[in-house]
Amino acid sequence: MRRLLRRLRLTTQLLLLTSLALSTAVSAAPSTPSSWHRHLRRLTGTLVAVPTDSTFSWNGSTSDLAQQYYHLHARGHTAGSMNFTTSDLPTPIQTRLEAVGLTFEQLPGLLQRAVVWDSGYTLDKDSTFIRVYTVGGVTMAKIAVTKDEYDSAGCTTTNCSDPNGRETFRSQTCSGDMMLSVSHCASQEVTVQGGHTSMWATGGDPDGTPAMEMVRHSWFDNVYLENYLVFAIHMLANVDEPAWETCPTGYGEIIVPCDLYSASKAAKNDWKEPAYGELTTAWLIRTKQEIHAFFHLVFLVPILLGGVGLGVCLILVCRWRRRRMQLSKDTFYHADVTTISPAHAGSGGRGRGRRGDKPAVDTAQEKGSSYLESNVVIQWSYGYPSSTSSLVRALISDPGMRAKRVPMEQLHFQRQLATGAFGEIWLCELESSEVAVKRLLKSRKQTFDDVQAFMDEIQLTASLSHPNVVTFLGVAWTTLENVCMVMEYLPNGDLHAFLRANMEKTGGAGLTWRKDKIHLAIGIARALRYLHARRPTPLIHRDIKARNVLLTDSFEAKLIDFGVSRNYAAGSCMTMGVGTPFWTAPEVLDGSVYSEQSDIYSFGVLLSELDTGAAPYNDAKTTSRGSMLQPFYILKLVMNGCLQPNFSPNCPPGVQAIADLCLLRDPAQRPRAKTVVKLLERLDGPDLDEKEPELPMLKIANHSSSQAAAAFVRDDMQPGKPFTRTISDDPTLACS
Template structure:
């Protein structure tokens, strides 16, 4: 019976789906699984997210499996994984120092890119399970794998597929039989045999990560108390829902849609001092109740307590839309006119029916923009709507454009003494203002594209759509733009407002060079690296 003790138990978050996310964003594909028998836990998560397994591409299916704590057997049976003793899905790999600490000896191999991959050479089954950080449910495996059960390395351009195999053998010296489960990330044809290095025909000469695990049926009852249920990560849910989720049902009437908007915006316009978390919780609760008490709301809305809403709301018909200047996943920005002045108008995309969640997130951004008053923050002018989809935020307009575009055109004309220092100080003051809020507000997407310039080159921080107060539930979400994001955000670890300081440092490098981050990065053979390689180095 195996025993496994590591650290004190904690709830686990599966965050090792970042490579799959990057491969998906790079345009890679993988064969989808069409005939899997999904466990109840996995099906429940799909139902909660309003996703259909068969609608997901192969890469996304793999991400959801791993993020939910599952892998596949050689016969495509879905097998559950439990991290042990406080580890999580993101850190199941056994480090070399722990591998050696149990008495195991490794073999070194050189990969195609001249980096090193490792695998077990001398290591019996008892030593291996003593180093393991995970357990898997029992299953039948007749694949007779002959590869290593602990490996490091990997091909950065390969889409990993988590496959659990059982390594069954009899030690020739001790005559003891062993049975050790291991999670592999490539198929058998791309793995080297035990004690050998991969050839160029196997995984293009790269190793592959393999994680040893205990089998539940061979664990002691005491060891089983260390098993932790996996809690799927929010960022993977958000990724999949935004890409493949079904559209939320339309409001029962345009009046009902307006009611939801008004409910969401009351704390914004009334000058509420609630924290972001309070606002999010309240807005969800109120939105759910809004349609049930439409007449009551209309009476309350006209009351004196909401007079600020009347002051801040702009008649929609008084706004003129001239031309669109940018478009994102969920929103777009127009140049227009209001009350005789040129303005920027931000709204949700008009080419589709937006979900209630989209409206809610946008309303939170409006709240932040309305309440953050600082010389180096964009000036909030007002809010307007006439339908659920036509909720707009009116902001000051910057003809000079953003810092990124300005540097591309005018970097040779700027000096630190005359221009750059003032821009840097202005951005620093805006960030300091955000961090001085209670709780500290983290921008989470600080970059040159989100810094606008006035005609006098005064910087103004914009885009508070992903900004959040420093609270537990929001401080592990993967957000922002990768090249400007701190490693802890890319790895979805706990982070604080210091991540904005990292991003500010990247902005300073842009100011200094006039170039995008990593513009001069090269591979060992002198080629331009792909974004995934750069981000892997940042995380490493």
């Protein structure tokens, strides 16, 4: 029987691994219907993962409605079906659904809305589809006008606040010309005039379903003595929008201004049909597969009937194992609780323990109060796993866990900082100090594997100690499913947000390599050196990017998020693609065996983020047409070694040279983390901007494409191969 249980567990794990491996292929799905159809044939048949943004927050700063719809779906929310059949849809949406083999009627209400929006459509007051065009053909997720953009147009705002006390803004005085000067979209004509409401706003209800209604705003401006016409996408139905110069009584919603589309203005303003987003593409494929699996259950009936007997045996085995686990559970609930002060968490000292009693009631309270949940029973996806006791032992037997246990009642949850598909991070108060607490989503039914993965992350984070790695403070729990990881809180946020804010406010002039960026780069490289030097096996982070770097008050960099990190043993086969695609090394993207050198490639991409203040490949265009490259083609070029992130003209030559080494196609040719640290430390100084890189040899080779390729030789490396960065219009062609 034990052998049978072991085989069942192995089969389940194999299916999960297959799903995870396929998620990399989905992230590279082409966004045009013609090529997307072929890509789909390769994907259907294996359950795919839907790529989500772990930092996403529906607060009026983004127009990524598809992300909001999916987060609602993942939390168990529903929405009524839209009153359309497939034949009622615009042709592009019909074509997109036909490529998947779905009808509009088969989709849940939230996915219906995501498909309409992501395909570049909204609705007017009469439920007529309205076509939307975006500047440069970017996705609909990128058409929101930010507060800084709105202010730059010279417009004024009505300042409001939402029920959470968060400040929101609504347009007040703004001419049509001023509004359209910062718009990122254009709309088909809408003839029905909307009410006297704002044309731009921030805000968002985290649990709200955006309405995406296109509204016509036309008026005669008595100040500018002009007739103006602006279209605006309202996420509240226009009848529910507060009047102009009035704040909403509850949550407001983002409003996105658009120009009137015409063929004559399209070329001048670069208006194009928007590209498809990766999330909606994957969500459609997954839905098709789930429907397909459901209809094939009829073929499994004989097998299921034959498995009834086996099920009875498993129930008997589970009852026996539960009796054996009772002692472990009692120990779990009555384990010693050690009070950890955030101010002294890094000292290694232990406070005096006290006996903790098993809570008898559920006393979960609202935000700002202590959090204690004891009577929630986790619903595992496939029965009660036999290895649950190993999780219990990890909490009560691991000396690191026992020494760092925090009483749950001492954590006071204040506000949510970030949320993802599986977890969320909260700002909490612990003994008058602010801490960050990570836990699994309470609104989502967690599986055993979710809890196991989170426990692995906690144990790994607890084992790390370095000035440039986020500090683990403790772990709190009452039951397995509400384990919380307590970490230091860094109020300055992540490096990505810091760089973006600097670009928006100063155009990048607020930060320099000599005074700021080189210090951050060295700190991140030192964190990598520490991880890669761990013994007996190096630790691969696997998701190095600016979003996973936090900033201290003294502007020190600290690496976070070890949820996908893994130990690497030389000679082992690690091929599962994880991380964020644009920061991912080519060998990971193409499914080859990889090592800690994949982190070095990601670090090279991060150097481009530091230098430009922008995400990689945000300006990647084809050589002839000048149009933006779709994500699928960008990743293909990266895998072929034909494309690297751009650096600014002001990037110091030494930094550029180090980045080029990190971004080499062959992982064996990239420098080790310790070498990167040494090279960066040599550059640090008042003459950084002029200092040439101190490399044993830096050779430039000319190629027929007129682009330079760098090759280098280092003491612990084999002679390098020339590297080219040609961008071909056809990514299937070899680089030259």
